[in-house]
Amino acid sequence: MPDERNDPCPVARALDVIGDRWSMMILRDAFDGLRRFSEFQKNLGLAKNILAARLKLLVESGLLELQPASDGSAYKEYVLTEQGRAVFPVVIGLRQWGERFLFKAGDERSVLLDNVNGQPIERLQVRAKDGRLLGPQDCHRQRVRHGQ
Secondary structure (H helix, E strand, C coil): CCCHHHCCCHHHHHHHHHCCHHHHHHHHHHHCCCCCHHHHHHHHCCCHHHHHHHHHHHHHCCCEEEEECCCCCCCEEEEECHHHHCCHHHHHHHHHHHHHHCCCCCCCCCCCECCCCCCECCCCCCECCCCCECCHHHCCCCCCCCCC
16 A cells, blocks of 8 residues: 555545544544543544544644643643644535435434524535636646645
8 A cells, every 4th residue: 555645646645644534523523622532532432542543643743732721730632733723624525515415304413503693604615716616627637846
C-alpha cells in the first residue's frame, strides 16, 4: 500500500488524516463544543484505546491541540486549531450528502441550525471565481508544485 503522505493527490493525503469514521466524529463533536477525553468517550461510546489513538493522530496532524482545562482543573482539553476549524465545510458537506441520500421519510435525524436566526443552513455549493455553479464535469485536475 502506498504511503499517502507522499501521494500527490490532496484527497488521499486528507483521507490519511481524517478519512476514518472516528476521526470525523471526534471533529464533529469538537465543533459541537466537546473538549475533554471523557466527553468524547461518553458521547461516542468509543473504546478508550481507539479514542486515544485518534485524538493523538488529530493532535500530531495539527487539527487539535492539547491545552490546560479552561476551568483551571488538572485536566487537559482538546481544542480545534485553525487547521481543525478549516475541516468544518468538509463535515457540513458530508452531513448534507447524508441528509439528502441516506434518510427515508419519517427517519429521525439532527438538523444544523444557524445560531443567529435558528434556520437550517444553506446547502454547500461549489462555484467558479465568477460565481457560476460547478459540477464534476466543469472541472479538471492539473499537477503543480506546492507554493506555485
